[in-house]
Amino acid sequence: MEKKDNLISIIIRTMPGREKFLDKCLFILTGQVYKFIEPIIVVQKLKDGDSLENIQSIVSRWKNYFTNIQLLSHTSEQDARSRSLNMGMEAATGQYLAFLDDDDKVYPEHYSNIIERLQKSKHAWAYADIILATYNIDGQLVSRETPFKRERYSFLNHIKGNFIPIHSFVIDQFKVENIGSIDETMDKNEDYEFLLRLAFKYEPLYVEKFGAEYSVRSDGTNTIMSAGSSPIELYEKRQKWIEAELKLNHRKVTNFGWWVREISEQTATHNKCLEQINYELLKESKRRLKNIYRSVCWKFIRLFRKINWKLRHRPKKKDIIPETNAEAAMLLLEIYSSKSWQIICPIYAIESILRQFK
Template sequence: MSTIDIIFVSYNSEKWISGLLKSLTNQNYPLKKMYLTFVDNNSKDNSRKIIESYENKHLFGGYQHFFLDKNLGFGKANNYGVNHTKQDYIFFLNIDTEVDCNCITELINAIDSSDDNVGLWESRQFPYEHPKVYNPVTMETSWSSGACCLVRRDYFIEIGMFDEKIFMYGEDVDLSWRFRAHGYKLNYVPKSVVHHYTYMSAGEVKPNQFYNSTYMNLMLRYKFGSIKDIIKGHVMFSGLLFINGPAKSHKSRILKKLLKSPFEGVKYRKWKRKADKSQFRPDFKLWDYEINKDGAFYVNEQPDGFPLVSILIRTCGRPNVLREALLSVRNQTYKNIEVIIVEDGPPISESLLHEEFQDLNIVYKSTNDKVGRCIVGNMALELARGKYFNFLDDDDLLYADHVEVLVSSILKHPECKAAYSISFEVPTEVVSREPYIYREIFHNVQHRQPFNRLVLMHHNYFPIQTVLFDRQIYEDLGGIDPDLEVLEDWDLWMRYAFKYDFLYVEKLTSLYRVPSNISHNTERQALFDQYLSIVREKNLKYKFQIDMASIFKDVEYLMEKPPTIIYKIKGMSFRTLLFKVKNKLFYYGKKILK
């Protein structure tokens, strides 16, 4: 078993220290393998006394503290701790945290299963998970939060440790990018949970965080970016003069930083001149450093129970595509899962399951002859044993907390028999089927729609993998209409929704792919348009029993909502809008020519 140093930086942190230490003693990992180091940045409260007088020091492999006579800042104080420790792995852990009992164990498991080119592993934060995107297949991320990350000591020292010019905020992005510039990868470990009490309430804006993080965005552009990035950074930072900030001295603080920024920026630029051979090019997202998922202030928590969930996968002779969907299922933080895979055609994917996924609870069946996606879906429903069902097409992916979030939400709302979350639409260009290589064009949220039956009658806003539903609905109303070639999910959701309530969960937990090729998109849209009228006509014949209160609520929402097209365009990036417009023009142009 690996030994690790855990380093904490304290500054007037008396309210957090006892809870943090108690959580560490509850670890399901040998405490003698854990070496604790406190570096105190000249606290004026009782932090030092609490650290020094801790009674259970003997439980750990080591326990030491360093009381500094001035505040060095976060990065420099952590470096001080590193220079006074010696274990091969270092866990940087914020003082205002408590760790879940399996936190360290899951980090070590991740280390043991990682390649040598991984230099950093990041834990997941509760109650507010950091919303930055990560790869749900490889679990690789472009940058990692310094609040709870574990590093290899030799790699950390090799890349130059924390940049001591950065006092606070932004040092974790800088560290992450230098890891990547040296060819190392960063992995996200969502099964390792840290409770971080950084915000007193959702959406809180802390003045120091606001001013330091925005300024560091500009400095990181000097350090890693192009001249164009730096100019954009100055325009953005100057723009802060024209908004109301979180402090009374807002304008003077911004102006002061703006005046000194070129001189400090030159110092940061020195790193780029020395390390330009790496060819590392970060992707600045305005004030962010990665695409963010919806749900930054969704309150994450473990479910009250763990009923069996059946993930239903329809596939059709493309094991390389299926592999990625299964890896995203393997990465789920929720463990009571069975995977039902029905292959439309001969058992091409069966060997993949035996060779690579023996650890998953898989039920597999092939049809031998092609029968179509709807019949295959119904076969999966018939085979499922779970309390809850969740479809997953073989080319779509679940983020690691997808099942956990939906189960947790639906258990708290027993009046609802289905729950759905937000997802990314990802236009994807397939470069090669063997090996499976693709290029994701962009990530776009197409639907942020609270449950509304009238909207659902007009169009489907439940991508199939976003919905977790109670098997009771299936047993009551049946499965997929086998006569439909497409839009079978929309038809299914309408049938279910007109009898049962669905719960809208405002967190992004999955992604679905669409073709990026214009001609493929046009053919796909033509088929959808053909079946659009078929599904509408079919469902208009049904008589539904809906109470007037539900109808009034749905109508009231529609009356207050801005026009749909304006509402959707407002949330799109320019690149996404251009892609949508180009596809529509091509589609209607082709129709006119026909």
Template sequence: MTDHSLPGNTQSSDTLDCVVRFHDPRRLPELERCVFSLVGQRYRPINIVLVLQRFSPDEVAATEAALAPLLQLPNAPRLSVHNWDEAGVVDARTYLLNRGLDVAQGRYLAFLDYDDVLFPEAYEMLVGQLRKTGAAIAFASVQVMQVEVHDHFFYMVGSKVPPYKGQDLADLFKNNFCPIHSYVIDRSQLPTDLLHFDTGLTIEEDYDLLLRICAGFPSDFSLVGTPVGYYFYKTDGSNTVATQSGLDGEKLALYQEVQARIRARKKNTPVAPEVQAALGVPNPREGLSIHDTLKQSRTGSPGLRKLAELVGAR
């Protein structure tokens, strides 16, 4: 495995590591746009951990050369390049994320896919919320932008795609409404062995991690409703997980398998009593799973009762 580093800021206890995974050198202009949005962050210090999937030496060199001008800007972040080159895995997206976690050393942790971007204030706001509340993870929102894919360019149609629906932890326990670049994690609040992605998942891998974090540790949703970036919804479906109604064959089977594993995660993952209390569950106690917490919430607030009814109807 090859590691490369480009000059930039030094590490500190307040460093935010942003893991970016990149698998297709033909998409280099999109990666440049992504990294440009990270260079423009107001928060410092930032360390960009770029993980490539089986790039040749020439492709690694081309990637570094394309990004070098951005990293020569004043006060640019540090960027390290790590080429994941293990054989035998076709879809390595979770392996790339885990490689990024292995490399990251800063207090704060975030993720950004190569084809999405963040607004300049994103990390400043999210880290500020973590410091203010002491939460292990803080969430905001991202705006969904529809993009038409053409041979030599993208055409941004605008925000015609419905945004992700949800506003709090109860909604997250029901369904994932938080894209991977809509939150920042405070690693100092979590055990080190919790931060890993399930390599058996090739979709919903980020949701699985969110369930494990939010079930056991305080989370903050105060910034939900405040956009901190764009999620580019490509009309060719190349970067979007379809719903069950739009799938068939092997893709449908994979989707159903993943959904079964997510349901199992909800049934087997205990919710900390303090998290139960925050959800309005009466008589919080050890051993109550995410699934059971939602069922217990029927005796809590009206909103949580309706949520539990929806989950129980599945």
């Protein structure tokens, strides 16, 4: 398909029931300084019978502003976010390519800043800084942080962990060849795995400006893991993230070579922690840690640990609550990754549910 000069195709993933996010997303795009925009909305339906009527109504309403807007859909009972991205990429007619989840926010000059820099350089793609915005259950802004910011791009740092969210970058399709598609066997880390392949072949240009926000909400409406999950849901999601990390590590070795394993072994535990929980449990980490410490299950684990420490002549460790949620998150991951916790976690989930009825 022939690409149109200067047009940016923005692939927006959404689902039925998320119409308010899609409507707001398109409204935000109308405020972009860069006006040559082709929104491509890709809807994943869970069943063939799921209605697109509400989404079609939103698209029709914004057609007056985006004359070349596209609406695509597919059906899958499983998480098929990778398929959504590939469908959008196949339909894109613009010189520039970008991705956007329906609940994230881009600032007015985000695309204009990146495209202007790309036009003045030989780089095939560029990315800008992103702010992590956290909202409470009432939709009120709680905090704005910058955990993704780096001084410069480093492929070695990138392969240790992703710091380039999906809506932070733009690709100039006139300057890339055979970049491949999104791996549809992956329903987590799919954009990260794609970016690593892209960066391995084409060095990115870092635009040192904050261009967008990555939104985290505690009401369960995020498209990925929510901090509002029940203990059982949290355990199940954690298992899926572990499986996803194993699959991602396998892809890294396959794509780039054996040496990736050496880098992985040297990666700090706290980096793995922040990647696995996607920054979404940070605000709840101290509370979750306190709940674990006061549980019967933890007292049971502590008993066996004390015996182990005594037999090995090791000093006892106290249960501490760190001052920051980030440090608490590190401790949480250490607990979640232990064999003793994996055995007793289902019992803890039941205990947590029973505690709610007291």
